[in-house]
Amino acid sequence: MPRIAVVGGGIAGAMLAWRLCEVIRGTAVHLFTGEPYRRADASAASGGLTRAFEPDAALCLEAADSLAELQSSPELRKWASYRETGSVYLLPGLEPGTAGLVDLVRSRIPGSISIITAGELGSRGTFRGMPKGSVAVVEKRAGYVSPNALRDRLLVELARAGAFVTDGQVDAITREGEVRPTDGNPMRFDAVVVAAGAWTQDLLARTDLADAGLRTKVIQYVLGPFAGTGPGAFVDETSGLYGRVYAEGRLLLGLPTDRWDITPGDAAPDPVLTTRILDVAETRIGYRPPGRKVKAVTAVECYHPTGGLSLRPLAKGVYTFTGGSGGAGKTVLAASRTAARSLVRSLR
Ligand SMILES: Cc1cc2nc3c(=O)[nH]c(=O)nc-3n(C[C@H](O)[C@H](O)[C@H](O)COP(=O)(O)OP(=O)(O)OC[C@H]3O[C@@H](n4cnc5c(N)ncnc54)[C@H](O)[C@@H]3O)c2cc1C
The missing domain is CATH 3.30.9.10 (D-Amino Acid Oxidase, subunit A, domain 2)
Structure with missing residues:
Protein backbone atom coordinates (compact mmCIF):
# COMPACT_ATOMS: atom_id res chain seq x y z
CA MET A 1 0.00 0.00 0.00
CA PRO A 2 1.53 3.38 -0.98
CA ARG A 3 2.33 5.75 1.89
CA ILE A 4 1.38 9.37 1.27
CA ALA A 5 2.36 12.46 3.28
CA VAL A 6 0.31 15.66 3.13
CA VAL A 7 2.13 18.70 4.54
CA GLY A 8 -0.23 21.47 5.69
CA GLY A 9 -3.35 21.36 7.83
CA GLY A 10 -5.45 24.03 6.11
CA ILE A 11 -8.66 23.11 4.32
CA ALA A 12 -6.68 21.95 1.25
CA GLY A 13 -4.41 19.53 3.13
CA ALA A 14 -7.10 18.26 5.50
CA MET A 15 -9.63 17.70 2.71
CA LEU A 16 -7.08 15.96 0.48
CA ALA A 17 -5.99 13.67 3.33
CA TRP A 18 -9.65 12.83 4.02
CA ARG A 19 -10.28 12.04 0.36
CA LEU A 20 -7.18 9.84 0.29
CA CYS A 21 -8.55 7.90 3.25
CA GLU A 22 -11.66 7.19 1.15
CA VAL A 23 -9.54 5.75 -1.66
CA ILE A 24 -6.81 3.96 0.31
CA ARG A 25 -6.75 2.79 3.92
CA GLY A 26 -6.26 5.50 6.58
CA THR A 27 -2.99 4.09 7.90
CA ALA A 28 -1.23 4.97 4.66
CA VAL A 29 -2.01 8.70 5.01
CA HIS A 30 0.06 11.03 7.17
CA LEU A 31 -0.98 14.68 7.63
CA PHE A 32 1.40 17.26 9.12
CA THR A 33 -0.77 20.18 10.25
CA GLY A 34 1.89 22.86 10.75
CA GLU A 35 0.89 24.14 14.17
CA PRO A 36 1.01 26.95 15.26
CA TYR A 37 0.62 28.49 11.76
CA ARG A 38 -2.72 26.69 11.49
CA ARG A 39 -4.31 29.25 13.76
CA ALA A 40 -3.48 32.16 11.42
CA ASP A 41 -3.91 30.49 8.06
CA ALA A 42 -6.19 31.37 5.14
CA SER A 43 -8.69 28.71 6.17
CA ALA A 44 -9.10 30.30 9.61
CA ALA A 45 -9.70 33.78 8.13
CA SER A 46 -11.74 32.70 5.12
CA GLY A 47 -14.99 34.51 4.37
CA GLY A 48 -16.36 31.18 3.15
CA LEU A 49 -18.59 32.63 0.39
CA THR A 50 -19.86 29.59 -1.47
CA ARG A 51 -21.67 29.52 -4.80
CA ALA A 52 -21.61 27.54 -8.01
CA PHE A 53 -21.21 30.34 -10.55
CA GLU A 54 -17.72 31.54 -11.48
CA PRO A 55 -16.91 33.48 -14.67
CA ASP A 56 -13.99 31.11 -15.32
CA ALA A 57 -15.27 27.84 -16.84
CA ALA A 58 -12.88 25.46 -15.03
CA LEU A 59 -13.51 27.11 -11.66
CA CYS A 60 -17.25 27.16 -12.32
CA SER A 146 -16.73 27.88 7.54
CA PRO A 147 -13.58 26.32 6.05
CA ASN A 148 -12.13 26.55 9.56
CA ALA A 149 -14.91 24.46 11.10
CA LEU A 150 -14.75 21.95 8.26
CA ARG A 151 -10.98 21.58 8.58
CA ASP A 152 -11.21 21.11 12.36
CA ARG A 153 -13.81 18.40 11.93
CA LEU A 154 -11.80 16.66 9.20
CA LEU A 155 -8.79 16.45 11.52
CA VAL A 156 -10.95 14.55 14.01
CA GLU A 157 -12.38 12.32 11.27
CA LEU A 158 -8.89 11.58 9.92
CA ALA A 159 -7.69 10.37 13.30
CA ARG A 160 -10.84 8.22 13.54
CA ALA A 161 -10.16 6.75 10.11
CA GLY A 162 -6.71 5.66 11.26
CA ALA A 163 -4.68 8.31 9.45
CA PHE A 164 -1.66 9.77 11.23
CA VAL A 165 -2.21 13.42 12.12
CA THR A 166 0.91 15.12 13.45
CA ASP A 167 0.86 18.65 14.81
CA GLY A 168 4.00 20.71 14.35
CA GLN A 169 5.92 21.83 11.32
CA VAL A 170 7.95 20.21 8.63
CA ASP A 171 11.42 21.71 8.13
CA ALA A 172 12.07 20.29 4.70
CA ILE A 173 11.05 17.71 2.14
CA THR A 174 13.34 16.09 -0.42
CA ARG A 175 12.97 14.99 -4.03
CA GLU A 176 13.25 11.42 -2.80
CA GLY A 177 10.05 11.73 -0.77
CA GLU A 178 11.61 12.29 2.63
CA VAL A 179 9.76 14.51 5.11
CA ARG A 180 11.79 16.11 7.89
CA PRO A 181 9.58 17.27 10.77
CA THR A 182 10.96 19.96 13.09
CA ASP A 183 10.38 17.62 16.03
CA GLY A 184 10.96 14.03 15.06
CA ASN A 185 12.87 11.74 12.76
CA PRO A 186 12.84 11.99 8.97
CA MET A 187 10.22 9.77 7.32
CA ARG A 188 10.10 8.30 3.83
CA PHE A 189 6.92 8.27 1.70
CA ASP A 190 5.92 7.08 -1.76
CA ALA A 191 4.37 10.49 -2.41
CA VAL A 192 4.56 13.85 -0.67
CA VAL A 193 2.01 16.62 -1.24
CA VAL A 194 2.87 20.11 -0.04
CA ALA A 195 -0.40 21.85 0.85
CA ALA A 196 1.11 24.58 3.00
CA GLY A 197 -0.78 27.51 1.41
CA ALA A 198 1.14 30.77 1.64
CA TRP A 199 4.02 28.95 3.37
CA THR A 200 4.56 26.60 0.43
CA GLN A 201 7.17 28.72 -1.39
CA ASP A 202 9.24 29.05 1.75
CA LEU A 203 9.13 25.32 2.37
CA LEU A 204 10.09 24.51 -1.21
CA ALA A 205 12.89 27.08 -1.13
CA ARG A 206 14.57 24.90 1.51
CA THR A 207 14.89 22.12 -1.07
CA ASP A 208 16.00 22.26 -4.69
CA LEU A 209 12.40 22.05 -5.90
CA ALA A 210 11.01 24.88 -8.05
CA ASP A 211 7.95 26.63 -6.66
CA ALA A 212 5.95 26.36 -9.91
CA GLY A 213 5.12 30.06 -10.12
CA HIS A 304 -1.15 30.30 -8.87
CA PRO A 305 -0.98 31.90 -12.36
CA THR A 306 -3.62 29.56 -13.74
CA GLY A 307 -5.81 30.09 -10.68
CA GLY A 308 -7.40 27.49 -8.51
CA LEU A 309 -6.55 24.71 -6.13
CA SER A 310 -5.03 21.82 -8.01
CA LEU A 311 -2.52 18.96 -7.70
CA ARG A 312 0.65 20.07 -9.48
CA PRO A 313 3.68 17.76 -9.89
CA LEU A 314 7.11 19.12 -8.91
CA ALA A 315 9.20 15.96 -9.20
CA LYS A 316 8.45 12.24 -9.31
CA GLY A 317 6.26 11.61 -6.26
CA VAL A 318 6.36 15.23 -5.05
CA TYR A 319 3.42 17.58 -5.62
CA THR A 320 1.84 20.81 -4.46
CA PHE A 321 -1.86 21.08 -3.67
CA THR A 322 -2.33 24.79 -3.13
CA GLY A 323 -2.90 27.98 -5.12
CA GLY A 324 -6.45 28.54 -3.88
CA SER A 325 -6.15 32.10 -5.26
CA GLY A 326 -8.81 33.47 -2.94
CA GLY A 327 -11.45 30.89 -3.79
CA ALA A 328 -10.60 27.39 -2.58
CA GLY A 329 -13.35 27.53 0.04
CA LYS A 330 -15.84 26.95 -2.77
CA THR A 331 -13.85 24.51 -4.93
CA VAL A 332 -12.05 22.33 -2.39
CA LEU A 333 -14.56 19.47 -2.36
CA ALA A 334 -14.25 18.78 -6.09
CA ALA A 335 -10.56 19.72 -6.35
CA SER A 336 -9.58 17.35 -3.54
CA ARG A 337 -11.56 14.46 -5.04
CA THR A 338 -9.85 14.90 -8.41
CA ALA A 339 -6.44 15.27 -6.74
CA ALA A 340 -6.82 12.16 -4.57
CA ARG A 341 -7.86 10.01 -7.52
CA SER A 342 -5.03 11.15 -9.76
CA LEU A 343 -2.48 10.77 -6.96
CA VAL A 344 -3.51 7.20 -6.20
CA ARG A 345 -3.63 6.37 -9.93
CA SER A 346 -0.08 7.67 -10.38
CA LEU A 347 1.15 5.36 -7.62
CA ARG A 348 -0.32 2.16 -9.09
C1 LIG B 1 -9.10 36.57 4.21
C2 LIG B 1 -9.53 35.49 3.25
C3 LIG B 1 -10.86 35.40 2.86
C4 LIG B 1 -11.25 34.39 1.98
N1 LIG B 1 -12.56 34.29 1.61
C5 LIG B 1 -12.96 33.28 0.80
C6 LIG B 1 -14.33 33.14 0.45
O1 LIG B 1 -15.17 33.94 0.86
N2 LIG B 1 -14.69 32.09 -0.34
C7 LIG B 1 -13.77 31.19 -0.81
O2 LIG B 1 -14.14 30.27 -1.53
N3 LIG B 1 -12.46 31.32 -0.51
C8 LIG B 1 -12.05 32.34 0.29
N4 LIG B 1 -10.74 32.46 0.61
C9 LIG B 1 -9.81 31.50 0.05
C10 LIG B 1 -9.76 30.20 0.85
O3 LIG B 1 -10.07 30.44 2.20
C11 LIG B 1 -8.35 29.65 0.71
O4 LIG B 1 -8.13 29.39 -0.68
C12 LIG B 1 -8.14 28.36 1.48
O5 LIG B 1 -8.48 28.51 2.83
C13 LIG B 1 -6.68 27.96 1.36
O6 LIG B 1 -6.49 26.80 2.11
P1 LIG B 1 -5.06 26.12 2.16
O7 LIG B 1 -5.21 24.90 2.96
O8 LIG B 1 -4.51 26.05 0.78
O9 LIG B 1 -4.12 27.19 2.91
P2 LIG B 1 -4.09 27.57 4.46
O10 LIG B 1 -5.44 27.59 5.03
O11 LIG B 1 -3.28 28.82 4.56
O12 LIG B 1 -3.32 26.38 5.14
C14 LIG B 1 -1.94 26.18 4.99
C15 LIG B 1 -1.52 25.28 6.13
O13 LIG B 1 -0.15 24.92 5.96
C16 LIG B 1 0.40 24.75 7.24
N5 LIG B 1 1.86 24.90 7.17
C17 LIG B 1 2.57 26.00 6.88
N6 LIG B 1 3.88 25.75 6.93
C18 LIG B 1 4.01 24.46 7.28
C19 LIG B 1 5.13 23.62 7.52
N7 LIG B 1 6.38 24.05 7.40
N8 LIG B 1 4.90 22.34 7.88
C20 LIG B 1 3.63 21.85 7.99
N9 LIG B 1 2.54 22.63 7.77
C21 LIG B 1 2.73 23.91 7.42
C22 LIG B 1 -0.23 25.83 8.11
O14 LIG B 1 -0.29 25.41 9.45
C23 LIG B 1 -1.64 25.93 7.50
O15 LIG B 1 -2.58 25.22 8.28
C24 LIG B 1 -10.30 33.46 1.48
C25 LIG B 1 -8.97 33.56 1.87
C26 LIG B 1 -8.59 34.55 2.76
C27 LIG B 1 -7.15 34.63 3.17
Whole structure:
Protein backbone atom coordinates (compact mmCIF):
# COMPACT_ATOMS: atom_id res chain seq x y z
CA MET A 1 0.00 0.00 0.00
CA PRO A 2 1.53 3.38 -0.98
CA ARG A 3 2.33 5.75 1.89
CA ILE A 4 1.38 9.37 1.27
CA ALA A 5 2.36 12.46 3.28
CA VAL A 6 0.31 15.66 3.13
CA VAL A 7 2.13 18.70 4.54
CA GLY A 8 -0.23 21.47 5.69
CA GLY A 9 -3.35 21.36 7.83
CA GLY A 10 -5.45 24.03 6.11
CA ILE A 11 -8.66 23.11 4.32
CA ALA A 12 -6.68 21.95 1.25
CA GLY A 13 -4.41 19.53 3.13
CA ALA A 14 -7.10 18.26 5.50
CA MET A 15 -9.63 17.70 2.71
CA LEU A 16 -7.08 15.96 0.48
CA ALA A 17 -5.99 13.67 3.33
CA TRP A 18 -9.65 12.83 4.02
CA ARG A 19 -10.28 12.04 0.36
CA LEU A 20 -7.18 9.84 0.29
CA CYS A 21 -8.55 7.90 3.25
CA GLU A 22 -11.66 7.19 1.15
CA VAL A 23 -9.54 5.75 -1.66
CA ILE A 24 -6.81 3.96 0.31
CA ARG A 25 -6.75 2.79 3.92
CA GLY A 26 -6.26 5.50 6.58
CA THR A 27 -2.99 4.09 7.90
CA ALA A 28 -1.23 4.97 4.66
CA VAL A 29 -2.01 8.70 5.01
CA HIS A 30 0.06 11.03 7.17
CA LEU A 31 -0.98 14.68 7.63
CA PHE A 32 1.40 17.26 9.12
CA THR A 33 -0.77 20.18 10.25
CA GLY A 34 1.89 22.86 10.75
CA GLU A 35 0.89 24.14 14.17
CA PRO A 36 1.01 26.95 15.26
CA TYR A 37 0.62 28.49 11.76
CA ARG A 38 -2.72 26.69 11.49
CA ARG A 39 -4.31 29.25 13.76
CA ALA A 40 -3.48 32.16 11.42
CA ASP A 41 -3.91 30.49 8.06
CA ALA A 42 -6.19 31.37 5.14
CA SER A 43 -8.69 28.71 6.17
CA ALA A 44 -9.10 30.30 9.61
CA ALA A 45 -9.70 33.78 8.13
CA SER A 46 -11.74 32.70 5.12
CA GLY A 47 -14.99 34.51 4.37
CA GLY A 48 -16.36 31.18 3.15
CA LEU A 49 -18.59 32.63 0.39
CA THR A 50 -19.86 29.59 -1.47
CA ARG A 51 -21.67 29.52 -4.80
CA ALA A 52 -21.61 27.54 -8.01
CA PHE A 53 -21.21 30.34 -10.55
CA GLU A 54 -17.72 31.54 -11.48
CA PRO A 55 -16.91 33.48 -14.67
CA ASP A 56 -13.99 31.11 -15.32
CA ALA A 57 -15.27 27.84 -16.84
CA ALA A 58 -12.88 25.46 -15.03
CA LEU A 59 -13.51 27.11 -11.66
CA CYS A 60 -17.25 27.16 -12.32
CA LEU A 61 -17.25 23.41 -12.92
CA GLU A 62 -15.37 22.77 -9.67
CA ALA A 63 -17.47 25.22 -7.67
CA ALA A 64 -20.70 23.71 -9.03
CA ASP A 65 -19.56 20.14 -8.32
CA SER A 66 -18.43 21.15 -4.83
CA LEU A 67 -21.70 22.90 -4.01
CA ALA A 68 -23.71 19.97 -5.42
CA GLU A 69 -21.82 17.58 -3.13
CA LEU A 70 -22.34 19.90 -0.16
CA GLN A 71 -26.06 20.14 -0.92
CA SER A 72 -26.36 16.36 -1.09
CA SER A 73 -24.48 15.62 2.14
CA PRO A 74 -26.12 16.58 5.46
CA GLU A 75 -22.88 15.51 7.15
CA LEU A 76 -20.65 17.86 5.14
CA ARG A 77 -23.15 20.71 5.50
CA LYS A 78 -23.04 20.29 9.26
CA TRP A 79 -19.27 19.94 9.46
CA ALA A 80 -18.83 23.06 7.31
CA SER A 81 -21.52 25.06 9.18
CA TYR A 82 -23.19 25.76 5.83
CA ARG A 83 -25.71 28.61 5.78
CA GLU A 84 -27.95 29.09 2.76
CA THR A 85 -28.38 32.82 2.22
CA GLY A 86 -28.50 32.89 -1.56
CA SER A 87 -25.85 34.55 -3.71
CA VAL A 88 -25.66 37.41 -6.20
CA TYR A 89 -22.79 37.76 -8.69
CA LEU A 90 -22.89 41.11 -10.47
CA LEU A 91 -21.19 41.29 -13.87
CA PRO A 92 -20.52 44.41 -15.99
CA GLY A 93 -22.38 42.76 -18.87
CA LEU A 94 -23.41 39.46 -20.36
CA GLU A 95 -20.32 37.72 -21.80
CA PRO A 96 -20.78 35.17 -24.63
CA GLY A 97 -19.92 32.29 -22.26
CA THR A 98 -22.11 33.31 -19.32
CA ALA A 99 -25.28 31.54 -20.48
CA GLY A 100 -23.32 28.28 -20.95
CA LEU A 101 -21.96 28.51 -17.41
CA VAL A 102 -25.45 29.15 -16.07
CA ASP A 103 -26.63 26.01 -17.90
CA LEU A 104 -23.74 24.07 -16.36
CA VAL A 105 -24.79 25.16 -12.87
CA ARG A 106 -28.42 24.33 -13.69
CA SER A 107 -27.40 20.78 -14.62
CA ARG A 108 -25.67 20.32 -11.25
CA ILE A 109 -28.10 22.21 -8.98
CA PRO A 110 -31.53 22.40 -10.65
CA GLY A 111 -33.81 25.33 -9.90
CA SER A 112 -31.17 27.47 -8.21
CA ILE A 113 -29.69 29.86 -10.78
CA SER A 114 -31.06 32.66 -12.96
CA ILE A 115 -29.82 35.81 -14.69
CA ILE A 116 -31.56 39.12 -14.08
CA THR A 117 -30.85 42.67 -15.19
CA ALA A 118 -29.27 45.24 -12.89
CA GLY A 119 -32.60 47.10 -13.02
CA GLU A 120 -34.47 44.07 -11.66
CA LEU A 121 -31.82 43.59 -8.98
CA GLY A 122 -32.05 47.28 -8.02
CA SER A 123 -35.81 46.99 -7.62
CA ARG A 124 -35.27 44.30 -4.97
CA GLY A 125 -33.77 46.98 -2.75
CA THR A 126 -30.22 46.04 -1.68
CA PHE A 127 -27.99 47.17 -4.55
CA ARG A 128 -27.90 50.62 -6.08
CA GLY A 129 -26.08 52.59 -8.75
CA MET A 130 -25.09 49.60 -10.88
CA PRO A 131 -23.56 50.54 -14.25
CA LYS A 132 -25.84 50.45 -17.29
CA GLY A 133 -25.86 47.03 -18.96
CA SER A 134 -24.71 45.11 -15.89
CA VAL A 135 -26.42 41.83 -15.06
CA ALA A 136 -26.71 39.68 -11.96
CA VAL A 137 -26.32 35.92 -11.71
CA VAL A 138 -28.57 34.97 -8.82
CA GLU A 139 -28.36 31.64 -6.99
CA LYS A 140 -30.96 30.58 -4.44
CA ARG A 141 -29.03 27.54 -3.21
CA ALA A 142 -25.73 29.13 -2.20
CA GLY A 143 -24.41 30.95 0.84
CA TYR A 144 -21.37 30.46 3.02
CA VAL A 145 -19.40 27.83 4.87
CA SER A 146 -16.73 27.88 7.54
CA PRO A 147 -13.58 26.32 6.05
CA ASN A 148 -12.13 26.55 9.56
CA ALA A 149 -14.91 24.46 11.10
CA LEU A 150 -14.75 21.95 8.26
CA ARG A 151 -10.98 21.58 8.58
CA ASP A 152 -11.21 21.11 12.36
CA ARG A 153 -13.81 18.40 11.93
CA LEU A 154 -11.80 16.66 9.20
CA LEU A 155 -8.79 16.45 11.52
CA VAL A 156 -10.95 14.55 14.01
CA GLU A 157 -12.38 12.32 11.27
CA LEU A 158 -8.89 11.58 9.92
CA ALA A 159 -7.69 10.37 13.30
CA ARG A 160 -10.84 8.22 13.54
CA ALA A 161 -10.16 6.75 10.11
CA GLY A 162 -6.71 5.66 11.26
CA ALA A 163 -4.68 8.31 9.45
CA PHE A 164 -1.66 9.77 11.23
CA VAL A 165 -2.21 13.42 12.12
CA THR A 166 0.91 15.12 13.45
CA ASP A 167 0.86 18.65 14.81
CA GLY A 168 4.00 20.71 14.35
CA GLN A 169 5.92 21.83 11.32
CA VAL A 170 7.95 20.21 8.63
CA ASP A 171 11.42 21.71 8.13
CA ALA A 172 12.07 20.29 4.70
CA ILE A 173 11.05 17.71 2.14
CA THR A 174 13.34 16.09 -0.42
CA ARG A 175 12.97 14.99 -4.03
CA GLU A 176 13.25 11.42 -2.80
CA GLY A 177 10.05 11.73 -0.77
CA GLU A 178 11.61 12.29 2.63
CA VAL A 179 9.76 14.51 5.11
CA ARG A 180 11.79 16.11 7.89
CA PRO A 181 9.58 17.27 10.77
CA THR A 182 10.96 19.96 13.09
CA ASP A 183 10.38 17.62 16.03
CA GLY A 184 10.96 14.03 15.06
CA ASN A 185 12.87 11.74 12.76
CA PRO A 186 12.84 11.99 8.97
CA MET A 187 10.22 9.77 7.32
CA ARG A 188 10.10 8.30 3.83
CA PHE A 189 6.92 8.27 1.70
CA ASP A 190 5.92 7.08 -1.76
CA ALA A 191 4.37 10.49 -2.41
CA VAL A 192 4.56 13.85 -0.67
CA VAL A 193 2.01 16.62 -1.24
CA VAL A 194 2.87 20.11 -0.04
CA ALA A 195 -0.40 21.85 0.85
CA ALA A 196 1.11 24.58 3.00
CA GLY A 197 -0.78 27.51 1.41
CA ALA A 198 1.14 30.77 1.64
CA TRP A 199 4.02 28.95 3.37
CA THR A 200 4.56 26.60 0.43
CA GLN A 201 7.17 28.72 -1.39
CA ASP A 202 9.24 29.05 1.75
CA LEU A 203 9.13 25.32 2.37
CA LEU A 204 10.09 24.51 -1.21
CA ALA A 205 12.89 27.08 -1.13
CA ARG A 206 14.57 24.90 1.51
CA THR A 207 14.89 22.12 -1.07
CA ASP A 208 16.00 22.26 -4.69
CA LEU A 209 12.40 22.05 -5.90
CA ALA A 210 11.01 24.88 -8.05
CA ASP A 211 7.95 26.63 -6.66
CA ALA A 212 5.95 26.36 -9.91
CA GLY A 213 5.12 30.06 -10.12
CA LEU A 214 3.29 30.33 -6.80
CA ARG A 215 2.91 33.78 -5.23
CA THR A 216 1.38 35.15 -2.07
CA LYS A 217 -1.13 37.97 -1.69
CA VAL A 218 -2.95 39.60 1.20
CA ILE A 219 -6.73 39.35 1.38
CA GLN A 220 -8.47 41.93 3.56
CA TYR A 221 -12.06 42.38 4.61
CA VAL A 222 -13.85 44.29 7.35
CA LEU A 223 -16.50 43.23 9.86
CA GLY A 224 -19.01 45.89 10.83
CA PRO A 225 -22.21 46.06 12.85
CA PHE A 226 -25.35 45.27 10.92
CA ALA A 227 -29.04 44.86 11.70
CA GLY A 228 -31.39 43.15 9.28
CA THR A 229 -31.36 40.22 6.95
CA GLY A 230 -28.73 41.66 4.60
CA PRO A 231 -27.72 41.02 1.04
CA GLY A 232 -26.86 37.30 1.34
CA ALA A 233 -23.50 36.45 -0.21
CA PHE A 234 -22.48 38.72 -3.08
CA VAL A 235 -19.67 39.63 -5.44
CA ASP A 236 -19.91 42.85 -7.43
CA GLU A 237 -17.39 42.75 -10.26
CA THR A 238 -18.36 46.28 -11.31
CA SER A 239 -16.94 47.76 -8.08
CA GLY A 240 -14.88 44.87 -6.67
CA LEU A 241 -16.99 44.77 -3.50
CA TYR A 242 -17.90 41.39 -2.04
CA GLY A 243 -19.56 40.44 1.21
CA ARG A 244 -22.08 38.56 3.22
CA VAL A 245 -23.90 38.71 6.51
CA TYR A 246 -21.41 37.39 9.05
CA ALA A 247 -22.33 36.08 12.49
CA GLU A 248 -25.06 37.64 14.65
CA GLY A 249 -25.43 41.32 13.81
CA ARG A 250 -22.34 41.73 11.64
CA LEU A 251 -21.58 42.27 7.97
CA LEU A 252 -18.42 41.13 6.15
CA LEU A 253 -17.25 43.39 3.31
CA GLY A 254 -14.10 43.29 1.22
CA LEU A 255 -12.31 44.61 -1.85
CA PRO A 256 -9.42 42.96 -3.73
CA THR A 257 -5.90 44.05 -2.69
CA ASP A 258 -2.72 44.34 -4.74
CA ARG A 259 -0.36 43.45 -1.89
CA TRP A 260 1.65 40.68 -3.54
CA ASP A 261 4.59 38.62 -2.27
CA ILE A 262 3.87 39.12 1.42
CA THR A 263 5.27 36.75 4.03
CA PRO A 264 2.48 35.00 5.95
CA GLY A 265 2.18 36.69 9.33
CA ASP A 266 3.16 40.12 7.90
CA ALA A 267 -0.31 41.08 6.75
CA ALA A 268 -1.19 44.10 8.89
CA PRO A 269 -4.50 45.65 7.77
CA ASP A 270 -4.23 48.57 5.34
CA PRO A 271 -6.31 51.49 6.74
CA VAL A 272 -6.59 53.07 3.28
CA LEU A 273 -8.22 49.92 1.96
CA THR A 274 -10.57 49.84 4.96
CA THR A 275 -11.71 53.37 4.09
CA ARG A 276 -12.16 52.41 0.45
CA ILE A 277 -14.24 49.35 1.38
CA LEU A 278 -16.54 51.57 3.45
CA ASP A 279 -16.80 54.17 0.66
CA VAL A 280 -17.74 51.58 -1.95
CA ALA A 281 -20.14 49.82 0.44
CA GLU A 282 -21.92 53.09 1.12
CA THR A 283 -22.31 53.79 -2.59
CA ARG A 284 -23.30 50.28 -3.64
CA ILE A 285 -25.41 48.93 -0.76
CA GLY A 286 -25.99 52.04 1.37
CA TYR A 287 -24.04 50.64 4.31
CA ARG A 288 -22.62 53.16 6.79
CA PRO A 289 -21.71 51.82 10.25
CA PRO A 290 -21.88 54.27 13.18
CA GLY A 291 -18.61 56.24 13.32
CA ARG A 292 -17.43 54.07 10.39
CA LYS A 293 -16.10 51.73 13.07
CA VAL A 294 -15.23 48.27 11.74
CA LYS A 295 -12.72 45.52 12.45
CA ALA A 296 -10.27 44.73 9.64
CA VAL A 297 -9.27 41.09 9.06
CA THR A 298 -6.32 40.03 6.90
CA ALA A 299 -4.56 36.82 5.95
CA VAL A 300 -2.10 35.79 3.28
CA GLU A 301 -3.25 33.45 0.53
CA CYS A 302 -1.33 31.39 -2.05
CA TYR A 303 -1.99 32.22 -5.72
CA HIS A 304 -1.15 30.30 -8.87
CA PRO A 305 -0.98 31.90 -12.36
CA THR A 306 -3.62 29.56 -13.74
CA GLY A 307 -5.81 30.09 -10.68
CA GLY A 308 -7.40 27.49 -8.51
CA LEU A 309 -6.55 24.71 -6.13
CA SER A 310 -5.03 21.82 -8.01
CA LEU A 311 -2.52 18.96 -7.70
CA ARG A 312 0.65 20.07 -9.48
CA PRO A 313 3.68 17.76 -9.89
CA LEU A 314 7.11 19.12 -8.91
CA ALA A 315 9.20 15.96 -9.20
CA LYS A 316 8.45 12.24 -9.31
CA GLY A 317 6.26 11.61 -6.26
CA VAL A 318 6.36 15.23 -5.05
CA TYR A 319 3.42 17.58 -5.62
CA THR A 320 1.84 20.81 -4.46
CA PHE A 321 -1.86 21.08 -3.67
CA THR A 322 -2.33 24.79 -3.13
CA GLY A 323 -2.90 27.98 -5.12
CA GLY A 324 -6.45 28.54 -3.88
CA SER A 325 -6.15 32.10 -5.26
CA GLY A 326 -8.81 33.47 -2.94
CA GLY A 327 -11.45 30.89 -3.79
CA ALA A 328 -10.60 27.39 -2.58
CA GLY A 329 -13.35 27.53 0.04
CA LYS A 330 -15.84 26.95 -2.77
CA THR A 331 -13.85 24.51 -4.93
CA VAL A 332 -12.05 22.33 -2.39
CA LEU A 333 -14.56 19.47 -2.36
CA ALA A 334 -14.25 18.78 -6.09
CA ALA A 335 -10.56 19.72 -6.35
CA SER A 336 -9.58 17.35 -3.54
CA ARG A 337 -11.56 14.46 -5.04
CA THR A 338 -9.85 14.90 -8.41
CA ALA A 339 -6.44 15.27 -6.74
CA ALA A 340 -6.82 12.16 -4.57
CA ARG A 341 -7.86 10.01 -7.52
CA SER A 342 -5.03 11.15 -9.76
CA LEU A 343 -2.48 10.77 -6.96
CA VAL A 344 -3.51 7.20 -6.20
CA ARG A 345 -3.63 6.37 -9.93
CA SER A 346 -0.08 7.67 -10.38
CA LEU A 347 1.15 5.36 -7.62
CA ARG A 348 -0.32 2.16 -9.09
C1 LIG B 1 -9.10 36.57 4.21
C2 LIG B 1 -9.53 35.49 3.25
C3 LIG B 1 -10.86 35.40 2.86
C4 LIG B 1 -11.25 34.39 1.98
N1 LIG B 1 -12.56 34.29 1.61
C5 LIG B 1 -12.96 33.28 0.80
C6 LIG B 1 -14.33 33.14 0.45
O1 LIG B 1 -15.17 33.94 0.86
N2 LIG B 1 -14.69 32.09 -0.34
C7 LIG B 1 -13.77 31.19 -0.81
O2 LIG B 1 -14.14 30.27 -1.53
N3 LIG B 1 -12.46 31.32 -0.51
C8 LIG B 1 -12.05 32.34 0.29
N4 LIG B 1 -10.74 32.46 0.61
C9 LIG B 1 -9.81 31.50 0.05
C10 LIG B 1 -9.76 30.20 0.85
O3 LIG B 1 -10.07 30.44 2.20
C11 LIG B 1 -8.35 29.65 0.71
O4 LIG B 1 -8.13 29.39 -0.68
C12 LIG B 1 -8.14 28.36 1.48
O5 LIG B 1 -8.48 28.51 2.83
C13 LIG B 1 -6.68 27.96 1.36
O6 LIG B 1 -6.49 26.80 2.11
P1 LIG B 1 -5.06 26.12 2.16
O7 LIG B 1 -5.21 24.90 2.96
O8 LIG B 1 -4.51 26.05 0.78
O9 LIG B 1 -4.12 27.19 2.91
P2 LIG B 1 -4.09 27.57 4.46
O10 LIG B 1 -5.44 27.59 5.03
O11 LIG B 1 -3.28 28.82 4.56
O12 LIG B 1 -3.32 26.38 5.14
C14 LIG B 1 -1.94 26.18 4.99
C15 LIG B 1 -1.52 25.28 6.13
O13 LIG B 1 -0.15 24.92 5.96
C16 LIG B 1 0.40 24.75 7.24
N5 LIG B 1 1.86 24.90 7.17
C17 LIG B 1 2.57 26.00 6.88
N6 LIG B 1 3.88 25.75 6.93
C18 LIG B 1 4.01 24.46 7.28
C19 LIG B 1 5.13 23.62 7.52
N7 LIG B 1 6.38 24.05 7.40
N8 LIG B 1 4.90 22.34 7.88
C20 LIG B 1 3.63 21.85 7.99
N9 LIG B 1 2.54 22.63 7.77
C21 LIG B 1 2.73 23.91 7.42
C22 LIG B 1 -0.23 25.83 8.11
O14 LIG B 1 -0.29 25.41 9.45
C23 LIG B 1 -1.64 25.93 7.50
O15 LIG B 1 -2.58 25.22 8.28
C24 LIG B 1 -10.30 33.46 1.48
C25 LIG B 1 -8.97 33.56 1.87
C26 LIG B 1 -8.59 34.55 2.76
C27 LIG B 1 -7.15 34.63 3.17
